[in-house]
Amino acid sequence: MATTRVLTPADLPAALEVLDRNPIENAFVAARVAVAGLDAWRLGGEMWGFFEHGRLEALCYSGANLVPLSTSPAAVQAFADRARKQGRRCSSIVGPAEAIAELWSLLEPHWGSAREVRARQPLMATWEPSREIAPDPRVRRVRRDEMDLLLPACVAMFTEEVGVSPLAGDGGLLYRARVAELVTSGRAFARFEGDKVVFKAEIGAATERACQIQGVWVAPEFRGRGHSESGMATVVDAALREVAPVVSLYVNDYNAVARAAYRRVGFTEIGAFMSVLF
Structure with missing residues (x-):
């Protein structure tokens, strides 16, 4: 028998097993759970x-993003039913392509069209420092x-990548707080030329098992001078040395x-x- 419900702090050990x-x-959600547990207020959303047969088999984070994890077709159907009844509260649906494609096919008739659908975004990873590209010594925390x-560069990147400004709505308070968190935690890297940001990237999610680079x-x-390659080589080297044994990212297939x-x-x-963007 299959059931779906909102998890509570008592479910944390089972949830961690699924994330692992x-x-x-699962790095994005696992990093949030590592800090906030399953308390919805601290997590910024519910974990479904x-x-x-009484065993936790799949998860779905429901907050600003809807993120299904370790799903089977039956789990996707169950999460779609719950999301449909709740109504759309997220700004995007993100996750493994096969699961998201099925989830969106079930939700689109009820939620309506998305602003943009990015059907395939290759997930890439590395377990070792670059052998071909020398790190840029001017890229630093x-x-x-x-x-x-840094903030104007972050806003420019977000607007270019997502198609809307992160300053809309609350005037950028939440976005600025997120950038400040990354800077304070030592996970924001950049190369400066005077007061100008030439290159930037952040380690956006980090656990003991894996971390994920974002905002490149x-x-x-x-552009066209190799800054992204040498800059990424620096960030990868630091991430592998100080954060986790594998570094990942995902990128649009058309890029x-x-x-x-x-x-x-x-x-x-x-x-x-x-990714399905609203």
Whole structure:
């Protein structure tokens, strides 16, 4: 018999076991759970659990993003039913491509069209420092007093990547807090030329098993000079040395330039994500 319900702190050991099955794919949610547990207020959303014969088999994080994890077709159906009854509260659906494609096929008739669907975003990973690309010695951790220099680059990257400004709605309070958190925790990296950010990237999610790089961006006037490759080599080296034994990221399949750069740094494709943006 299968059931679905909102998990509570008492379910944490079972949830961690599910998250640990795919530490690379699940890094985003696993990192949040490692800090906040399963308390909805601290987690920033509910964690739904799919049970078969009393055993927790799959998860779905329901917050600003809807993220199904370690799902079977039956779990996807169950999560879709719950999401449909609840109504759309998320700004995106993100996760392993096969599960997201099935989930979206069940939700779209009820939720309506998305602003954009990115059907295949290769998931890439590396377990060792770059053998081909030398790290950029000028890429370093961003200091707290450089927040105001970094923030415009973060906003530019987000707007370019997602298609909307992160400053909309609350005037950017939540987004600025997130950038500040990354800077304070030492997970924001950049190369500066005076007061100008040339390259930037962040280790956005981190657990003991895996971490995920996000927000890779090069200022338009500096593109085509190899900054993304040498900058990423620096960030990968620091992440492997200080954070986790594997570094991952996901990228749009149509971004051939970025995919080629990541391959030169040493990343290989290990799967694919899919994103539905509202």
